[in-house]
Amino acid sequence: MDERRRGPRYPFYASAQITELQSQIAMTARTSELSPHGCYMDMLNPLPLGTAVRIQITYQGQTIDAAGRVIYSQPNMGMGVSFDELQGDQEVLLNKWVEGARGN
Numbered sequence: 856m857d858e859r860r861r862g863p864r865y866p867f868y869a870s871a872q873i874t875e876l877q878s879q880i881a882m883t884a885r886t887s888e889l890s891p892h893g894c895y896m897d898m899l900n901p902l903p904l905g906t907a908v909r910i911q912i913t914y915q916g917q918t919i920d921a922a923g924r925v926i927y928s929q930p931n932m933g934m935g936v937s938f939d940e941l942q943g944d945q946e947v948l949l950n951k952w953v954e955g956a957r958g959n
Contacts, residue, residue, distance in 0.1 A: 864888035864895065865956035869914035871896060873936075876907040884933070886912055891953050893923065893937040901925070901934035910936060914952060919945050 867889035873896065874881045888895040894912065902908065906925040911918055922940035941949060 862890050862892055864890040864893075865953060867894070867914075867952065867956040869912050871913070872911045873898075873902070874909040874911075875902055876909060887933070889949075889953055889956055891950060893926065893935060895933055895935050897933045899931055901928040901930065901932070904928050908936060910938070917948060919949055919952075921945060921949075 865888060867886055869886045869889075871884045871886050871894075872881055873884055882898070882900075884896040884898040886894045887897050894910075902925050904925055904927060908923050908925065910921045910923050912921075919941070921938045923936045923938050925934050926937045927935045938949070
């Protein structure tokens with residue numbers, strides 16, 4: 856598998872909800888890694904490559920809501936998701952989380 860990342864990912868554990876945009880089916884997952892550009896979601900039944908999703912990650916009482924897509928999928932393990940669209944305040948919070956994860 857060719858994994859070209861735009862930046863390093865850091866260990867980051869938080870609850871998440873993923874909504875598959877076409878069907879509007881929502882599922883819960885957990886993040887295990889985070890970067891300014893995306894995250895890795897631990898889940899047994901990851902969505903297929905290229906699936907458009909809405910991601911809500913909740914950590915310490917705060918939530919990021921982002922549009923994204925599945926950039927790779929590993930059956931029975933999880934999926935990598937890129938953040939395609941974040942509002943300004945969401946990006947500030949994401950960067951704060953990444954900085955905190957980087958320091959661990």
